[in-house]
Amino acid sequence: MAEFMTGLKRSCYCGEPRLSDAGKTLTLCGWVQHQRDLGQLIFIDLRDRSGIMQLAFDEDTDREVFQKAFSCRSEFVLAATGTVRERTSKNPDLPTGDIELAVTELRILAKSETPPFAIEENSKVSNETRLKYRYLDLRRPDMQRILTARHRIVKTAHDYFDDNGFLEIETPDLIKSTPEGARDYLVPSRIFGGKFFALPQSPQLYKQLLMVSGFDRYMQVARCFRDEDLRADRQPEFTQIDFEMSFVEQEDVMAIGEGFIKKAYKDLLNMDIPTPLRRMTWQEAMNRFGSDKPDLRFGMELHDVSDCVKNTEFKVFRGALAEGSVRGINLKGKANDLSRKEIDKLGEWVKSYGAKGLAWTRLADKETSSYEKFLAPEEVQAIRTALDAQPGDVLFLVASDENSVVYASLGALRCELARRFDLIDKSKPCLLWITDFPMFEYSKEEGRWMAMHHPFTMPNPEDLDRLESDPGSVRSIAYDMVINGYEAGGGSIRIHDTELQARMLKALGFAQEDAERRFGFLLNALKYGAPPHGGMAWGLERLVMVLLGIDDMRDTVAFPKVSSSADLMSNAPDVVDEKQLRDLSIAVAKE
Amino acid sequence: MAEFMTGLKRSCYCGEPRLSDAGKTLTLCGWVQHQRDLGQLIFIDLRDRSGIMQLAFDEDTDREVFQKAFSCRSEFVLAATGTVRERTSKNPDLPTGDIELAVTELRILAKSETPPFAIEENSKVSNETRLKYRYLDLRRPDMQRILTARHRIVKTAHDYFDDNGFLEIETPDLIKSTPEGARDYLVPSRIFGGKFFALPQSPQLYKQLLMVSGFDRYMQVARCFRDEDLRADRQPEFTQIDFEMSFVEQEDVMAIGEGFIKKAYKDLLNMDIPTPLRRMTWQEAMNRFGSDKPDLRFGMELHDVSDCVKNTEFKVFRGALAEGSVRGINLKGKANDLSRKEIDKLGEWVKSYGAKGLAWTRLADKETSSYEKFLAPEEVQAIRTALDAQPGDVLFLVASDENSVVYASLGALRCELARRFDLIDKSKPCLLWITDFPMFEYSKEEGRWMAMHHPFTMPNPEDLDRLESDPGSVRSIAYDMVINGYEAGGGSIRIHDTELQARMLKALGFAQEDAERRFGFLLNALKYGAPPHGGMAWGLERLVMVLLGIDDMRDTVAFPKVSSSADLMSNAPDVVDEKQLRDLSIAVAKE
Incomplete structure (x- = not known):
């Protein structure tokens, strides 16, 4: 059986010691990257999340320890105690390349079967195998780097919004189904047989309610869910960095949004983004670039x-x-x-x-x-x-x-x-705001005007008189933050007036009864004094992609789904026990 | 229709100005707490999340502005510009009680119907009404204070764990159903008709996989879901402050856990908690207090x-x-x-x-x-x-x-x-660790030994030889953090050895096939070199309750569910369209 840590204390990470530590006794822990057996000499490269340290075993090493080192294979987990000493042949490519650990005590904390692929940067392996053995794929330095960066961006968000007086308030994940746009994931209720919760596509309604509640400045790193047919840049569950604020106009929201992205670039990449960001109206972006997320590089x-x-x-x-x-x-x-x-x-x-x-x-x-x-x-x-x-x-x-x-x-x-033709100047990122989106777009499928953003977006007051007569010409107070040709974030000023909200839902073709049933709690809330408010959200996965220059969204997620929405590692979704379904008063429908 | 913020900029919050600001021109925004009409004089107490400012309207006030002030009712939303001046009759109970704002410009940003209850601390109102109008309930200063404290605790967690080298890594919410203990919430898959995802009861398996992946120190503020019959201190969705670390023993995990709780008390309550915390074995706690979460006050x-x-x-x-x-x-x-x-x-x-x-x-x-x-x-x-x-x-x-x-x-x-008999000394909190929990408890219902914590908990190596022969005497390396008689948090060292994990599942009566189907991905992961690891988690709602001395868990959640799991505000769960069910290949079962 594997050995334990009993009585052992790790001194530091493998990648940390330097030549100045020579002579010190350290205990290091990690995984075997390589074992090289040179007869009288054995070298083991020990890897942890910080880097690699060479463990050395030679004629001076205790024979039992030497034998243990001899038995080590790739991905064995070790704890090694020994003395730091200068190497005879140094490796200038490694931060720890001047030194090695002359091991005096070795524990094999866990053995490993031969992994299905080598744990190294850009290891050649199919996506399917990577995802099936995700726990091994995540050992690769590039994946470690990406998830570390993701953590850093999220921490920056928590810090920035806290510094600016925003409160993180969690909104529920088990909510009412109010589909408008994408499909909801549903969750059958056990206690109310035949009724369902839905998982949120965004915290939109709840963050507006928090503004009605007077929280004034809200933020959340919020999990969202959309049951759509997946593309390479979609995940069924994804994360938004979401904020909302009261008593503001578009300029105030943009200033807060710019402050965050500036800090994210600085903290993560030590890059200075000049603000205020460039702006372009939706119409100009379409005319000049044929896109509402133009790449101006x-x-x-x-x-x-x-x-x-x-x-x-x-x-x-x-x-x-x-x-x-x-x-x-x-x-x-x-x-x-x-x-x-x-x-x-x-x-x-x-x-x-x-x-x-x-x-x-x-x-x-x-x-x-x-x-x-x-x-x-x-x-x-x-x-x-x-x-x-x-x-x-x-x-x-x-x-x-x-x-x-x-x-x-x-x-x-x-x-x-x-x-x-490689025409893109990748030396510096290009950020801009797209403003003045159309309020509506006509859906030929549905034969009606749809909200381009959502039904709670404030129309431009200048265009209000055309809301019914010429919806296509009405602009909204909505804005997207575009980075390198991707829609990294977006938001809007919301409607805070009961009558205008009712007028908007009518213009969108909602029967009053239907609107009441779906959004009644928001419409009611607006009756009790809603402050002018607005906000925005960034897609976290998209943000990580753009900041790090990653092509595949799955690389930004620890345990992603493939395009069928399946998790290849755990084999989810899966069949469940009949009893679970009976408890929920549902049955799988026959063909 | 309501007025807009156009061209207005809020100067500060209502509760911030002081006598030293007299003479300044400010714009304040908020809700009408009271309007007092004294004929030639009108006073309005304007409330926002920071406090209250008195707005004054008198014979010098522009008549149109005066008329607007006259029309204001409770919970109207206002933006008021005016000059700060010393009050003639001061209110020593109010931080802003020395001053008032002599208003020169007033906008009614939104009107309000008469709210169903007064927006004030300890407003007398039924729980049902509070929850139905949660957006108004949340305006009350006590609810604002609680959610602000909740934010502060979460921010402290992000800071503390980041400072200690932990990475926040998000684990999935759409996972495989592996019920052991509480019921899973299920999510029908549209693409794989007849198959289901489950919502996680905790990130347990995934955080262990992250340790196998070499992330070494993980944390997450994680949403969890349990479909249990609710009690006053349960919510179907709740939040855990969760961490896990590699190459550690129980002492290391406890030290990290104590560091967090110490910082939380300091940041939130400016209270110094002496560490290391007192410890007591499970057996001693049961013998002396009849409880594994003894209140020692x-x-x-x-x-x-x-x-x-x-x-x-x-x-x-x-x-x-x-x-x-x-x-x-x-x-x-x-x-x-x-x-x-x-x-x-x-x-x-x-x-x-x-x-x-x-x-x-x-x-x-x-x-x-x-x-x-x-x-x-x-x-x-x-x-x-x-x-x-x-x-x-x-x-x-x-x-x-x-x-x-x-x-x-x-x-x-x-x-x-x-x-x-009011015997509890509430002057200072009492924190302690309970250690050496039994590994198993016998379930008369199931007729078998069950894991007291979960099947991945490390048994005490000293007791391993009795794992099969005398399970009742085997201790686990599990520990709970008890505060004032509540289980605030808990965790364990996990099994990192494939063979021991298999032996444990067998002792728990899992057929190998069943174990493979449910936990196969974890069992596979252990084969490729798992480090010794352990961690713990706190229930965030419980932590807020204990730190603030709150009795009702619902008060710690912005939008809570009642004991039937329903949301009284949005009327969730609710029926959904037939088409949504057809898309998911499910049907509501007939009685």
Whole structure:
């Protein structure tokens, strides 16, 4: 059986001793990274979360200890006591590379089977195996670094908001189901058979209630749940850094939000982010970058060429103009780096964003174009001028009778080309606010106007008179914080007036009864004196990704789910006992 | 409609200005506590989370502003700009009582209906109404104080553990159902129809996996869920301050635990708790106080009088001795304060703890006793001596062939009498560790030995040879932190050895297959090198109760559930749409 720690006291972490500690007697604990048996000499690299220390066993070592060292294999857990001494052959790549521990006492605290993959940075192993053996995957230095950084960001949040007078108040996880947007996870009630709790998609309603309660400044590192079909950048459970404050306008919320992100960059990366952050309206972001989360670390802006073709004979373009537009981007100087075949593939690719196709002009030595032949020479020239076309450039145009399709297609194409041609300046992060979001967006599926953020978002008072007559033109007091092309956070000023909230729910097509049933407790609360309030939230996983430059959200979570929502390590979800279901008054439905 | 904050900036909180601020122009925001209309004068007490400021309106006030002030009712939300001036009649009970704000500009940010109860400390109102209108209940200064204290304790935990090298790592809320003890809340999976996630009862398995992963020192402020029938001191969702550490023995965990509680008392109450804390074995606590969470702020210890009656003719006592015992307590000097009727009631009451009855002797001017007549004089005398009986005392004895019944009955009686006769010295808190818990307790219901803590608790190595032969005598390396008679926290050293863990599960009656299915991922993890590790957790709600002297756990939670698990404010749980159930492949079972 394994040995115990009885009577042993670890002196410090493996990565901490230095040459100045030579002569000291230390006890170190950790895992065997390598064991090298050189006959009369055995070296063991002992690893813990701080780093590695070389353990040395030689002819002076007690034979029993030597034999134990001989038996050690990778990932055995050891406690070693010995004397720090200078190495004969130093390792300049290791912070502890000048020294080793000449071991006098060794305990094998646990043995290990051969692990399914080597515990080292960038170990080559499939995602499935990593997740199945997550407890081993997490031993790798890169995973340790990421979760340490995640801790640091959360601690910074606790410190920053506490320093600014915010109280962390926990809101419930077992709440009423009020789906609007994503699906709720449901939790059957045992005591009220046939009734259900839901897990919160966000603490939105509760943090508004806390403002009604006079808490004035609230924050929470809050677990949230959305039962959506997962993508690479989604997890069914995720964490928000969430805050809300009373008696404020948009400027006050932004100032608090900027203060946090500035401190996070400083604490984690020792990087100074100049504030106030740049701002851009939603409309400008869409016009110039085709995205409400534009990455400004590179150019390749969108240009509206509708005017250039307003009288064209070319039906594809002309047909777009009444309701939509024709816009383009210019990929500078890459005409010889992008084959006709690759351009055709991009044409297929943009169709997933709703575009009917991609019009292009390649200004290589031999100029080729998919659309210029259909246009008058002055139209061709006008487009080229608008896009600042030079020899060597590639022009891409999208025409659609829906501007949203033009934006989405060109916005995505712009990012894809930048990625492919490495046009992004990664030397410094790019943060900005997007403001003045539309209050509503029209859902063709539902045949009604939906809230772009949520139904509690304050519309811009200047636009209130058009709330019913022209909802599409109403702006909201909502704002997103965009970092390097990702929506890192977002929030809004909320409606604090009962009548305006009722008017908003009506504009969104809620029957009064339905609104009462779902949000009645918030609507009631507003009747008893709600202060003007607003706030925002960051997705913690997204924040870790952006700050550390990680591509896979799963790497930011200790025990993540895969895209089917399953946990490969514990095999969850799983079947449960019939009795558990009976207790809950539910049954699994037959096909 | 309500007015907005547009262009306004709050200067400070209502409770902050002092006489030294006289002459300054300030903007204050808050709720109307009272409006007093004295004809030519109107006073409004404006309340926010910091306190109250008197707003003054007089003949110099702009008429429109005066009219607005006239219209204000309780709980209206105001923003008031004006000049700080010295009051003519001061209020020494109020920190801001020397001054008032002579208002020049007033905005009514929100009106309020008449609230269902007055927003003031100790407002007389039923619990149901408080919880239904929780957003108003939370406006009361006492609730604000409690949630502010809760925030402070949590912040102290984040600071303390970060300072000591612990990383906060979030463990998942959607996990596999492995019920052992309380019922799991289940969450149906949409993608895997017929399978379920469970909500965690604690992060136990995951924090052990993090130790296997080499994180070395983990902490989390973790939401936990138990679907139990609720009592006054239970909530279906609750929060633990949880930590775990590697390469340690019990002493190391206790030292970290003591450091936290010391800091919590200091930060919150400015109170110095001497450490190391007193310790007592489980057996001593049971023998002397009949409880594994003894309140040492008063005496009235239990005494074993079995020896005094070992040869007695009295069957009630003698029958108890083979397997159990006869024990007693002495309520000093209260013989004339406890009527025969009250004693009889206590006799009924202890039956809920399994006792068949309560034997008593009342040493009032006239001595009376329920049992002395059945005993020999020397037996009576021996019992009186053992209990240090003096004139004026009341003696209580419980006899049972199960010691657990004797302990439970007398332990509860001891606390009840202390409460009733106000014997508890509340001037300073009493903290101690209970150690050496039994590893197992026998469940008559299940007909098997159960783990008293959980199946991953390390048995005392000295007792390992009796694991199978005499489980009842095996001690575990588990420890509870008891404060003022409450179990505030607890933990253990865990099993880090694969073989010992397998042996333990076998001793607990788990079939290997069942153990694999439920805890397979932990058992697998132990095969790859688990360090010796241990930790503990505090119940946050309990900690807030104990530190602040609160009786009702619901007062420590912003949005609590009642004992049926329902939320009276939002009316959760509730029925959901059929479509939601169809998506989840479940149906509500018919009766």
